[in-house]
Amino acid sequence: MSGQKITIENGKLNVPNIPVVPFIEGDGTGPDIWAASQLVFDAAVAKAYNGERKIEWKEVLAGEKAFNQTGEWLPQETLDVFKEYLVGIKGPLTTPVGGGIRSLNVALRQILDLYACVRPVRYFTGVPSPVKKPELTDMVIFRENTEDIYAGIEYLAGTEEADKVKKFLKEEMGVNKIRFPESSSIGIKPVSVEGTERLVRGAIEYAILHNKPSVTLVHKGNIMKFTEGKFKEWGYELAEREYGDKVFTWAQYDRIAAEQGKEAADKAQDEALAAGKILVKDSIADAFLQQILTRPAEYSVIATLNLNGDYISDALAAIVGGIGIAPGANINYVTGHAIFEATHGTAPKYAGLDKVNPGSVILSGALMLEHMGWQEAADLIYKGLETAISKKRVTYDFERLMEGATLLKCSEFGQEIVDNM
Numbered sequence: 001m002s003g004q005k006i007t008i009e010n011g012k013l014n015v016p017n018i019p020v021v022p023f024i025e026g027d028g029t030g031p032d033i034w035a036a037s038q039l040v041f042d043a044a045v046a047k048a049y050n051g052e053r054k055i056e057w058k059e060v061l062a063g064e065k066a067f068n069q070t071g072e073w074l075p076q077e078t079l080d081v082f083k084e085y086l087v088g089i090k091g092p093l094t095t096p097v098g099g100g101i102r103s104l105n106v107a108l109r110q111i112l113d114l115y116a117c118v119r120p121v122r123y124f125t126g127v128p129s130p131v132k133k134p135e136l137t138d139m140v141i142f143r144e145n146t147e148d149i150y151a152g153i154e155y156l157a158g159t160e161e162a163d164k165v166k167k168f169l170k171e172e173m174g175v176n177k178i179r180f181p182e183s184s185s186i187g188i189k190p191v192s193v194e195g196t197e198r199l200v201r202g203a204i205e206y207a208i209l210h211n212k213p214s215v216t217l218v219h220k221g222n223i224m225k226f227t228e229g230k231f232k233e234w235g236y237e238l239a240e241r242e243y244g245d246k247v248f249t250w251a252q253y254d255r256i257a258a259e260q261g262k263e264a265a266d267k268a269q270d271e272a273l274a275a276g277k278i279l280v281k282d283s284i285a286d287a288f289l290q291q292i293l294t295r296p297a298e299y300s301v302i303a304t305l306n307l308n309g310d311y312i313s314d315a316l317a318a319i320v321g322g323i324g325i326a327p328g329a330n331i332n333y334v335t336g337h338a339i340f341e342a343t344h345g346t347a348p349k350y351a352g353l354d355k356v357n358p359g360s361v362i363l364s365g366a367l368m369l370e371h372m373g374w375q376e377a378a379d380l381i382y383k384g385l386e387t388a389i390s391k392k393r394v395t396y397d398f399e400r401l402m403e404g405a406t407l408l409k410c411s412e413f414g415q416e417i418v419d420n421m
Ligand SMILES: NC(=O)C1=CN([C@@H]2O[C@H](COP(=O)(O)OP(=O)(O)OC[C@H]3O[C@@H](n4cnc5c(N)ncnc54)[C@H](OP(=O)(O)O)[C@@H]3O)[C@@H](O)[C@H]2O)C=CC1
Pocket: 029, 091, 092, 093, 094, 095, 096, 105, 323, 324, 341, 342, 343, 344, 345, 346, 347, 348, 356, 357, 358, 359, 360, 397
């Protein structure tokens, strides 16, 4: 039998026994990682369902491979296939710094409107970590994926466009505090009510579904008041309006404290939490980045803007053992479109060496299998990975920090996971 499409009906995925799943191999270390990952996915699915289910992989092109074969970095056909087949997975794609093409990763998220970048951060026993108690870190980042300064609306210093924007700011908006107006590039930071609400909704839904104690809105709203500050406010408003019976917010706390005093607010919060409500709170981004090191147990689901989410993702990944095992998903919960991908990039200095840790893409694939409802296959991947780590048979990134470990290549680590399923 040949493969069929995954479809969505009333917000629920229909997954056939042989779904067609598009994949992008990726640039740099992408091909090494993909080879190891596909081996693991196929073995897990075959073992979990005794051959009754199978993924039919469909390669689509993006990045250097696409450019070399088609002259385009992100061919329309690739976008069409992701649109048609709903659920896909990708390796990392290179983005040059300072000039050249804009990020293909960001373009995919924007074009398919994959508004939630969901990156779970958990500790796997035995992974070498720079902190004393990495097991206290158990968070899921919901990073807004389509807005913010990350949208790439920028004008280069010295161009007519930049001069035009600066002229407008100066003459029509009365802006007089650009320090070096002649030589400034300008970037624009759009943050909307809709963009904020759908992201925060996704985070709260996740917290409800997975019994999480809190959702923290992370922002720099003291400085960027109408963008990051409004993200916080709109987030609280959405939480109270749509999930009033399921959450207690710090905005509520502040109102009660202002009207009835701090004691009453403490009591209201204690009662709400005792009744199983989710605490929706917020943290200013700089303080948050120190608290994930000093008080990680206080945070669970994190909802934040695009750039903050990018920084937080790598910082949290480091705490639980590094970017080699940091998975993620880009999801539109309304259309059902989803592309799973690692948090890390192409690690170009290791390209073609069969060296890096394929764990991030492998765990991204496990998230994809969970998303498809194939939990048994995902669980086999977790088991294989955990056992490989407990045997200290790992790639260079872990091996260099572990005592008595055996160094495996990227491909060997994939096989090790399969052998331990
Ligand atoms: N979603 C995407 O496709 C992303 C793409 N990128 C792009 O990737 C390119 C390279 O970016 P860069 O900033 O160097 O970040 P990378 O994440 O590619 O690499 C930074 C460092 O992280 C470690 N690392 C990365 N991947 C792995 C892995 N699989 N296993 C073990 N360690 C790993 C390595 O550390 P060490 O040196 O200590 O061994 C590496 O030098 C850029 O063009 C960037 O734009 C970046 C992020 C996401």
